[in-house]
Amino acid sequence: MTDAHTAGPFIAAIDQGTTSSRCIVFDRDGRIVSVDQKEHEQIFPKPGWVEHNAAEIWTNVQEVVASAIEKAGITRDDIKAIGITNQRETTLLWDKNTGEPVHNAIVWQDTRTDALCRELGRNVGQDRFRRETGLPLASYFAGPKARWLLDNVEGLRERAEAGDILFGTMDSWVIWNLTGGVDGGHHVTDVTNASRTLLMNLHTLEWDEKIAESIGVPLAMLPEIRSSAEVYGEITGGKLGDLLGGIPVASALGDQQAALFGQTCFSEGEAKSTYGTGTFMLMNTGDKIINSYSGLLTTVGYRIGDQAPVYALEGSIAVTGALVQWMRDQMGLISTAAEIETLASSVEDNGGAYFVPAFSGLFAPYWRPDARGVIAGLTRYVTKAHIARAVLEATAWQTREISDAMTKDSGVELAALKVDGGMTSNNLLMQTLSDFLDAPVVRPMVAETTCLGAAYAAGLAVGFWNSTDDLRANWRRAAEWTPNMAAEKRDREYKSWLKAVERTMGWLEDES
Amino acid sequence: MARNIQSLERAAAMLRLLAGGERRLGLSDIASSLGLAKGTAHGILRTLQQEGFVEQDAASGRYQLGAELLRLGTTYLDVHELRARALVWTDDLARSSGESVYLGVLHQHGVLIVHHVFRPDDSRQVLEVGAMQPLHSTALGKVLTAYDPVAHSEVVEGERKAFTARTTTELDAFEGVLDITRARGYGADVEETWEGVASVAAPIHDRRRMPVGAVGVTGAVERICANGELRPELIAAVRDCARAVSRDLGAARF
Numbered sequence: 001m002t003d004a005h006t007a008g009p010f011i012a013a014i015d016q017g018t019t020s021s022r023c024i025v026f027d028r029d030g031r032i033v034s035v036d037q038k039e040h041e042q043i044f045p046k047p048g049w050v051e052h053n054a055a056e057i058w059t060n061v062q063e064v065v066a067s068a069i070e071k072a073g074i075t076r077d078d079i080k081a082i083g084i085t086n087q088r089e090t091t092l093l094w095d096k097n098t099g100e101p102v103h104n105a106i107v108w109q110d111t112r113t114d115a116l117c118r119e120l121g122r123n124v125g126q127d128r129f130r131r132e133t134g135l136p137l138a139s140y141f142a143g144p145k146a147r148w149l150l151d152n153v154e155g156l157r158e159r160a161e162a163g164d165i166l167f168g169t170m171d172s173w174v175i176w177n178l179t180g181g182v183d184g185g186h187h188v189t190d191v192t193n194a195s196r197t198l199l200m201n202l203h204t205l206e207w208d209e210k211i212a213e214s215i216g217v218p219l220a221m222l223p224e225i226r227s228s229a230e231v232y233g234e235i236t237g238g239k240l241g242d243l244l245g246g247i248p249v250a251s252a253l254g255d256q257q258a259a260l261f262g263q264t265c266f267s268e269g270e271a272k273s274t275y276g277t278g279t280f281m282l283m284n285t286g287d288k289i290i291n292s293y294s295g296l297l298t299t300v301g302y303r304i305g306d307q308a309p310v311y312a313l314e315g316s317i318a319v320t321g322a323l324v325q326w327m328r329d330q331m332g333l334i335s336t337a338a339e340i341e342t343l344a345s346s347v348e349d350n351g352g353a354y355f356v357p358a359f360s361g362l363f364a365p366y367w368r369p370d371a372r373g374v375i376a377g378l379t380r381y382v383t384k385a386h387i388a389r390a391v392l393e394a395t396a397w398q399t400r401e402i403s404d405a406m407t408k409d410s411g412v413e414l415a416a417l418k419v420d421g422g423m424t425s426n427n428l429l430m431q432t433l434s435d436f437l438d439a440p441v442v443r444p445m446v447a448e449t450t451c452l453g454a455a456y457a458a459g460l461a462v463g464f465w466n467s468t469d470d471l472r473a474n475w476r477r478a479a480e481w482t483p484n485m486a487a488e489k490r491d492r493e494y495k496s497w498l499k500a501v502e503r504t505m506g507w508l509e510d511e512s
Numbered sequence: 513m514a515r516n517i518q519s520l521e522r523a524a525a526m527l528r529l530l531a532g533g534e535r536r537l538g539l540s541d542i543a544s545s546l547g548l549a550k551g552t553a554h555g556i557l558r559t560l561q562q563e564g565f566v567e568q569d570a571a572s573g574r575y576q577l578g579a580e581l582l583r584l585g586t587t588y589l590d591v592h593e594l595r596a597r598a599l600v601w602t603d604d605l606a607r608s609s610g611e612s613v614y615l616g617v618l619h620q621h622g623v624l625i626v627h628h629v630f631r632p633d634d635s636r637q638v639l640e641v642g643a644m645q646p647l648h649s650t651a652l653g654k655v656l657t658a659y660d661p662v663a664h665s666e667v668v669e670g671e672r673k674a675f676t677a678r679t680t681t682e683l684d685a686f687e688g689v690l691d692i693t694r695a696r697g698y699g700a701d702v703e704e705t706w707e708g709v710a711s712v713a714a715p716i717h718d719r720r721r722m723p724v725g726a727v728g729v730t731g732a733v734e735r736i737c738a739n740g741e742l743r744p745e746l747i748a749a750v751r752d753c754a755r756a757v758s759r760d761l762g763a764a765r766f
Contacts, residue, residue, distance in 0.1 A: 029607075031604070031607055031608075032604070336590060337596075338590055338592035338593040339590050339592060340592075341592040342590050342592050424599075425596040426596075427592075427627075447600060447603060476606075476630075476634070477634065478606065478629045479629065480630070480637075480639065481639060
């Protein structure tokens with residue numbers, strides 16, 4: 001029995017997320033010692049716009065770190081390093097002399113750069129920079145957001161060209177502040193975050209001068225691109241400096257890449273899928289930069305110190321947990337999210353109903369903004385329980401489609417899927433997923449894979465853990481679901497699902 | 513026929529009145545609608561308020577239906593909600609104990625396993641969610657029987673089968689086991705259901721102290737016991753886990 005984590009030392013990880021900032025302290029076995037979390041305001045200045053107050057976020061980060069350390073009952077000497085994971089793509093510009101943000105951070109979901117992205121596509125379209133960056137020109141990514149700020153905040157471009165303005169995703173903002181801010185803070189980002197800017201060349205792992213110029217972002221304000229696991233600097237100054245001064249800041253990873261790392265998907269072909277409001281599936285593709293012809297993103301998985309970078313394919317599903325919430329809040333068919341399983345379990349099958357939640361169009365692998373949601377196959381036989389079942393099946397089929405696209409692009413068959421996120425507590429969904437994928441679905445014992453990934457990377461950087469093999473040894477299987485569906489039935493159901501998907505397309509007539 | 517209790521009838525009329533519209537009502541509206549003196553109406557409202565059936569808006573002094581009424585209608589805890597709340601804590605219990613963890617609820621005549629966390633040793637294991645265990649011989653079952661009167665009558669009225677030589681089947685002896693279970697706050701099964709297997713379990717309560725389930729660890733008797741006794745650190749870990757889940761259930765619904 002390995003209880004009582006009193007025996008340090010420990011690693012701390014900050015998760016600067018979309019709705020909250022958290023800090024978790026882990027022990028050497030990767031077990032959680034303490035947690036603190038604080039939400040920040042979501043600012044919606046106009047429809048489609050989403051902003052965060054970066055000063056509030058920095059204040060919250062300091063608070064949750066101090067509080068997690070206090071709850072763990074430990075001191076500076078017990079902490080070997082601190083790591084960072086963050087909401088990806090959210091973009092901030094700040095004044096390097098005052099440390100003040102020049103505008104609220106523009107959040108990844110914000111769609112204000114839609115028109116700008118179309119304009120930047122010129123006659124080529126959204127794949128103009130895909131070969132270099134692995135990404136389509138879409139409003140999520142950071143580069144165009146920075147350009148928008150330079151265009152719309154008065155006098156900003158001049159200040160940027162004079163070298164007074166710094167650009168960063170949230171990792172850069174947190175690291176710069178942790179390592180001293182205006183007093184010598186380190187202006188860095190890691191390869192995974194940089195790979196979401198549309199500004200980094202995947203092959204060289206450096207800023208692409210031509211693309212930066214095309215998008216209209218001066219190179220002078222961009223952070224230095226570093227690996228995901230190395231010491232960027234030490235905690236210095238301020239409230240946290242008193243508490244934790246001298247502790248190395250030793251990792252940064254975008255949240256989904258951190259989850260890949262926390263799930264110890266260190267070998268080519270290993271994949272993880274995180275089930276929250278939406279779902280993000282990443283597959284390790286080793287040293288291969290795989291160009292996707294199936295609408296997936298090519299991104300950096302992680303890079304440990306000066307080792308070779310590891311690449312990944314990414315597929316995202318916009319609506320998974322959000323569909324269950326919609327059933328609860330808009331349809332009122334259930335009173336808590338967990339009840340979807342109770343309702344769905346009351347019937348043996350979907351009764352012929354299929355629910356394609358293309359609420360804001362179809363994402364990977366279709367990319368059809370003209371699609372809208374459909375419930376197909378309705379008869380008088382269908383009850384709300386069948387619909388509940390169709391809701392869960394929608395998440396499983398969408399995962400299957402991403403997994404098929406990954407296999408098609410990479411040539412690697414999915415051996416097993418590692419899952420995390422809130423929806424993994426849904427047993428029926430996990431079994432359905434395994435049935436539809438025809439592959440085992442495995443849930444690890446530490447659900448907080450995102451923070452764990454950041455902690456792992458930081459721990460590797462300072463020698464707290466020696467190798468990725470050490471980390472693999474920490475990974476524990478909490479549950480495993482194995483396929484239990486006849487191939488014939490699976491194929492028939494998949495066909496019906498694909499028919500339902502087809503019926504969502506072309507609903508909006510002026511797009512596509 | 514016995515005469516009905518007038519104040520209860522009046523209280524019921526008030527609740528119906530308040531349920532009739534979305535608006536809040538003042539004392540004089542309520543009194544005049546029901547043809548009551550203000551003092552009488554106020555007395556009844558105050559009692560209803562103390563029970564949580566009625567709430568008074570601080571600013572306007574008007575009355576509306578209280579949250580307790582809503583809770584009365586939704587006492588049943590969804591087992592999937594229970595699993596979702598227990599997930600983090602049961603993972604940690606498996607991790608700290610090194611044993612597999614089961615979460616069970618009363619279902620028909622036995623314990624329904626609603627959540628199962630594998631023993632963290634990377635061996636091949638099969639998920640047992642949906643399996644049934646007996647009430648009278650397992651640690652989970654004894655805990656449910658000790659705390660839930662419905663489970664208790666199931667065991668008293670049902671057959672108590674001897675699975676091993678150590679299974680307690682006599683009713684008097686079994687009641688004694690339940691007394692000990694309640695006194696200690698945990699239940700045990702040392703080779704009473706399966707030869708070579710032991711388990712320890714503790715009760716999970718909701719915010720009104722209703723027993724809603726039990727959580728426990730199960731493993732080889734050689735690991736669960738030392739020198740013929742249950743290992744105290746295992747008991748502590750199981751009870752900590754049960755308390756943590758109970759605390760989580762006491763939190764506001766989301």
